[in-house]
Amino acid sequence: MADSADVTPAESSQPPVKEEQGGGEGGEGSERDAGGGLTDAQREVLERCLHALRQAQNDSHTLASLLLITRLCPASQLDKPTLRRIFEAIGLNLPARLLVTAVRGSDNSGLPPQELLSLGTALLAALSTDPDMACHPQLLTTIPFLLGILANGPVNQQKQENQEQNQDGERGQSPDCKVQSTESSNAESDPTNVVKSAGEEAKGDDGSEANGVSTTSQETSPCSKMDEAMAADCYQVLTAVCALPRGADQLLSRGAIPALCQAVEQNQTFSHERGLALLGCLLSGKTKDKVWSKHPAELLTLLVTLSKDFCQATDQTKLDMCAQLVQFLPPVGVAVESEELKGVVARVWGVLRPMLQAKLTPRQIGPILVLSACLLDLHGWELVGPPKFCCLLVNRACVEVRMGLEEPPGNELSPELQHTLTGCYRIMEAAIEQACCLGVAQATAPPQSSIPSISLQQTRQVLGVLEEAFSALMYHLQQVDPSRYGDPFVFATFRSLCSWLAEETSCLKQEVTGLLPFLISYSRSHLQGESPKHGLSDWMAEMSDREERGAWTGKEALRYLLPALCHLSAEEGPRKVLLTLDTPALLVDFLSQCWTSPKGKSGVASARDPSMETACSALLNFTVTEPERVRKDPCFRKLEALLSEALPVLVHKPRLLVLAANYCTLALMIGRLKSAPSGSVEAGQRRLFSTALRFLRSALDSSASPGPVKVSLSWEESWDEAAELWRLCLQALGGCARAQPWITTLVREEGWLKHTLTMLSQCSALPDKHTQEALEEALCAMADQCPVCKVEIGDMMKNDKGALICMRNLKKSVGVK
Template identity: 35%
Template structure:
């Protein structure tokens, strides 16, 4: 064998010598045939392959690929096949695989894949797949493959079951792993065709293939655009649902169940629950999915074996996605998929699963805090805390110190977990940014700060200071884009929820606001942010939160220097007055006359803004006697004139008691605090209003000497 190998190498060296010294194409071609024979036989090591390239270069293979006249008696594609064999040989060198001379052959490779395959051209296809695999592994390769149409060619090769279609699928998986968004942007119809074939195979297969496809299918489910928007996509979803229903209704081993749960979670991430049909079968399937997910979570986390948990993190994270969908479906009132009995059963089952999540998180060591699985566990617990406020309260209170510490660590230090995918039902964490644990904990914290014990724990753990820093950071994120503020985004939602937490603290822990210096910094930001925020379209809810929080904090921090008639304070109160005064208008009644109504600009958001408006009016009234410069500012803002015009125009019966009380509260404080305000109220028929609208306190105040 050794001598045979030695003879082969000697022959190869002679051929390389001929290639280098060839005087014409015939001599070069003859030597090349021997070289390619050796290459195909796999007798060439890396060093020799480089020698072949040095002897040939790219010029001759390029000529072979473009030549249309084969030697006499040879198949039509002889030259092309030789050229591809040489390129496949060169591509085994990573440096050459990324060479522009290889990259510009990508259209040729694609052409081979989509051309009809003759029995004698299979070696060409093998060479093309070798070239494409090598290109994919280079830095520039994926981008070049996508832009030069390889995704389409691979899809066609797979859908048509062409020779080597399994390798086409492998390459597609590789491309989707590194350039999913670009692939779907450019080649959605072709990728949908692959998904259609895969989903059809998934539904039809009755053997191990079904479970293998569970592993492959998630890679072909796009996060956007939603599959349900397209008839072909909807049909794929129907097949996937039926296939999964068949799988999960069977008795499965763990190795079979896990891929099915991951596929289901992938569909939930992409489509929510839209892929699950309404009706009895769909509701049973959904309940089964969530049930299985809860069981998996409990089995893995209730008695955590570190090695076992490590191997199950991926499937448990998928289960978290399914459980979060379960929470949403249990709360859904419009066209619910679940019946009330099912909802109650699932809530009990999910409560047990969250007990296991809490138990697991209590065991977490400091060195594990940057594990993405911890983030996923905190995130799903945040979803539960946001909605289920009475369940597991004792356990959650005991976990609060960990949650605050964890959120603080991620916020202040960032984490490698940022670059790893996290289960998201709606949006994904931006890679390159530290994962935002607080974002998912805020709604739960908002509920908890309304209750004494959890609020005391949060305060003792330093949550208010952390939340102030977080608010400042999110405000910077929101306003970082030039021009107008970005439309509703997670930073804006986080700011709104954080305002809700602060409002709870203002009401229940005013001493904390007074003594904690971080709230002075927050006050500064509120003063400066509202004038910027209020004129922006589509940010009324956040503006309402900022205005109301600022007014309520100003009442507590009235003695601070920043509120002593400074420019920022005047601008804030001016903006707050605009927010409050523009909320109501006179509206013509069908029967004639005028009635007070919520202004059109506020109407769509009034469900979120209404309560804040009333709190803001109450807080404004409280600020009037505490800030000596404020009554004059209200006069200059012509708030009294605007209110006078409104009250004079509308029918008294159109104002409900709560609205009358809100107006009266501010008017009484103005009349008491400032002689000029009192005079202005009287000049604008204040006594008549007071009598007409039943403002007894105002009437008494105005009648006093």
């Protein structure tokens, strides 16, 4: 770069301009224009300087014109279009070359490296205030340099670059060749390649080695500390880039995480004030999982440091740090479980316990409860503390919920309060999971995440305060207008209530039944895509609970409500309300939408979806208890069509065996309510029953005869869940044979009857009494409805062999003594 000594005489080459000019004759009218606050004389000088910038032959001329602009036209008086013209005239080549020259330590620059860095970063900071400039590829190539300066300090960064150049020299390349080629060029040269070669040479996929930024600890001398202005300029550029639509990805791909973590670890200038804030932005939203997966070691080290700072901070600082710590906790399920992370969680709980026991204002307790919720998400109740404190935590969360939600209708909740209440919901949900289990069966082993050593009395107390809090949730949801269905806070409230309803529907039954119209309307609105989803997608991306993170599909609301619907559809009062709300049609629509995913995947790729099974259970409740509704409601015909399409596919997907058993049960339960067809049987119906018979036949294995019958290998893993469904299927099969006699012919044609009789005659016993009773009921129905079946069964029973001899009712049906 040319010597900058030419800057001084260049200053005086322009006519002087009085700072306060603008008064006098005509001054009032010409002092300001629509574009900014410059006088006529200042605008004239500005135009000359802009011309000089565009025509500059070397960097000295450029700097002289730029210095004159800053002296005579303060930035505060320039409007955006004028600033944009200046930025375009300067361009990004100059600051990039200043950084390259400073970092590589050229002796020909005429200025100390520190001054070159200061000038280069200042120019970049000014340019980055324009979003179009901030996203320019040339500016983005300087990010590794800026990160290196922040991580290593300006002196260490120069040393590191010089070491790399010396290594190049040992390989036969002159360390100064690149710099000289850069310096010999004027403003027309493009520094992009130079910046890339200096800063991105060794960059990996995630940019962690960009600019030679070391992720290991280095000795930091006092001289490596940068001045505040340079640090502020570097952070200004990075923050401006981060604010761009894809800004976070631009920083992450250039090694921002290890560099900023190193800056904080070495306590570089502004690293705690601005570096942590920038890291917090990069660790929020959709990028959090990705960042923790790529840089777990650096982020865990940073978290350990922050947790120690948290422990040593003053009371007020601790309150301020609660929200900061939330940003730096790892996402559930992504971070590798380690003793180090466990130590962090235990350490933070140790600080939070006395804080929660103190007298706090609502504004103070909010961040503490949110942090507590995040810690619970990570490690459950194990590290929280003694049972008494765990109960206090739940109680404080419930009190905040009641205070926040039991407001008169129409009162809007502030975003801050909504954030606090959402954290309280997660504490309540964690309490429900274990309190309900222990309240129902104290003798059973508590869940791993349960409160250690909690007594039955404490459990009842917890359930009592939870009931009061959930009453407040129901009161709040009763006031929600359909126009607010897309509000993330409404979804958070809905989700939390559903978590309670999944475990407890006997309490507040009247209130729950009264709320059903809202719950169904809300779920239907989202499933059918009537509610806006943008805010909900963003909210799910921010959730610390891994179950929540992901794309919004519209099915989420109903998924949470399904366990409650399964309970409520079994009770007469709530079921009648659900029928008036056309709930069966909603469930069928849900199954139809969910089926689009597994039907196109191979058996290996298919993932189990428990919510589909729960929806089947709720529909089964309606089918068993409301036969007339099943016969008349068109949605059940739609369900039959879905079952006819899906069951033949499901039986070939081993991982979805429980769902197949649910579909088979539903199909046969509906079939028993239908009358015999007047003409020929529909092809879809025949295919459905044929598939069901083959599926049921595959459950038991008689190859070990003459020993007892065993559950087949394909069913063995799922037998605990599928056994009851299999028995229901056999009972329903008997009902189908009575309602539609043509099925008995199919039973013989498909070989189910012969297979079953052979198995029973060859084996000594069935797996259990309930299995025997179900098979006997189905065989009795066949004998009663089909003379041919009766003869075949009778002939087999006359041999007086195997498990058949134990079926006394069947003997009566076929007339065998």
